Amino acid sequence: xxxxxxxxxxxxxxxxxxxxxxxxxxxxxxxxxxxxxxxxxxxxxxxxxxxxxxxxxxxxxxxxxxxxxxxxxxxxxxxxxxxxxxxxxxxxxxxxxxxxxxxxxxxxxxxxxxxxxxxxxxxxxxxxxxxxxxxxxxxxxxxxxxxxxxxxxxxxxxxxxxxxxxxxxxxxxxxxxxxxxxxxxxxxxxxxxxxxxxxxxxxxxxxxxxxxxxxxxxxxxxxxxxxxxxxxxxxxxxxxxxxxxxxxxxxxxxxxxxxxxxxxxxxxxxxxxxxxxxxxxxxxxxxxxxxxxxxxxxxxxxxxxxxxxxxxxxxxxxxxxxxxxxxxxxxxxxxxxxxxxxxxxxxxx
Numbered sequence: 001x002x003x004x005x006x007x008x009x010x011x012x013x014x015x016x017x018x019x020x021x022x023x024x025x026x027x028x029x030x031x032x033x034x035x036x037x038x039x040x041x042x043x044x045x046x047x048x049x050x051x052x053x054x055x056x057x058x059x060x061x062x063x064x065x066x067x068x069x070x071x072x073x074x075x076x077x078x079x080x081x082x083x084x085x086x087x088x089x090x091x092x093x094x095x096x097x098x099x100x101x102x103x104x105x106x107x108x109x110x111x112x113x114x115x116x117x118x119x120x121x122x123x124x125x126x127x128x129x130x131x132x133x134x135x136x137x138x139x140x141x142x143x144x145x146x147x148x149x150x151x152x153x154x155x156x157x158x159x160x161x162x163x164x165x166x167x168x169x170x171x172x173x174x175x176x177x178x179x180x181x182x183x184x185x186x187x188x189x190x191x192x193x194x195x196x197x198x199x200x201x202x203x204x205x206x207x208x209x210x211x212x213x214x215x216x217x218x219x220x221x222x223x224x225x226x227x228x229x230x231x232x233x234x235x236x237x238x239x240x241x242x243x244x245x246x247x248x249x250x251x252x253x254x255x256x257x258x259x260x261x262x263x264x265x266x267x268x269x270x271x272x273x274x275x276x277x278x279x280x281x282x283x284x285x286x287x288x289x290x291x292x293x294x295x296x297x298x299x300x301x302x303x304x305x306x307x308x309x310x311x312x313x314x315x316x317x318x319x320x321x322x323x324x325x326x327x328x329x330x331x332x333x334x335x336x337x338x339x340x341x342x343x344x345x346x347x348x349x
Contacts (some may be wrong), residue, residue: 006131038129039064062129145308152313165295174198320346
């Protein structure tokens with residue numbers, strides 16, 4: 001065991017503050033990583049403040065981790081000391097259920113072990129990337145294919161794979177018309193990735209002032225979703241729509257934009273349910289509402305390689321560790337373009 005400095009929440013309504021945590025000794029299959037950068041996900045805030053009613057305290061959030069390998073176990077063949085490596089939302093799973101056997105560890109029947117806040121269905125706590133150091137089984141460590149801008153690579157470990165996975169699952173590519181709902185931490189990655197896949201991308205937003213940014217990021221068109229005329233012009237024309245908004249809202253205006261047999265996929269997790277969908281709108285066009293959760297380790301590696309090949313990173317604002325509580329408040333106001341990333345070199349200052 002070794003001690004490392006971290007930032008943790010001790011209760012739902014207390015600010016994150018410095019703590020000392022224990023990391024396990026490096027085992028035969030382990031990779032030890034000194035963390036350079038950690039992205040800030042809205043899930044971090046939900047967990048720190050126990051908004052999903054499952055937080056184990058103390059809570060050390062952070063699952064968008066990029067760092068440098070400092071030690072490897074005797075069985076490790078994929079990484080060596082000095083490599084730049086990543087850790088995303090999972091650090092283990094049961095490894096023997098049907099989902100794990102298909103490299104879909106995020107749907108593990110026993111519940112994957114989250115990078116922070118322990119196994120999804122309970123168990124020993126785990127501590128995430130708001131820390132100086134982490135030790136992870138090599139099966140859940142990712143190779144970073146980018147050669148620079150590692151801070152902006154960090155959010156790919158969650159925001160990138162959360163949008164890439166459904167775009168791949170529904171075979172987004174050239175000749176397709178794809179909608180992205182929301183231009184936040186997830187949405188801006190969805191626009192970049194869908195455009196790189198060759199689709200014609202339309203960004204839906206409630207904020208007209210996001211038009212210029214959306215076009216810069218790769219959207220072909222921007223539709224203000226509160227404008228009935230703009231929405232109506234696209235009725236029945238989309239092959240796929242990825243909805244990244246994490247607040248409850250009416251899905252029916254977006255369902256009406258789908259072609260027959262097309263899908264609206266949800267990746268945002270609201271704290272209360274969306275209003276009911278129009279069943280007739282689904283039945284009479286055989287439309288679908290679906291959901292998607294991050295991605296498996298193999299697909300996450302595929303996403304990282306794809307993003308490196310297409311020169312895709314997240315748009316970020318770098319912050320010191322000491323600014324995390326203010327960053328949470330700004331994130332609630334959507335006052336970031338488009339992902340905060342913590343410079344972990346500031347943790348000990």
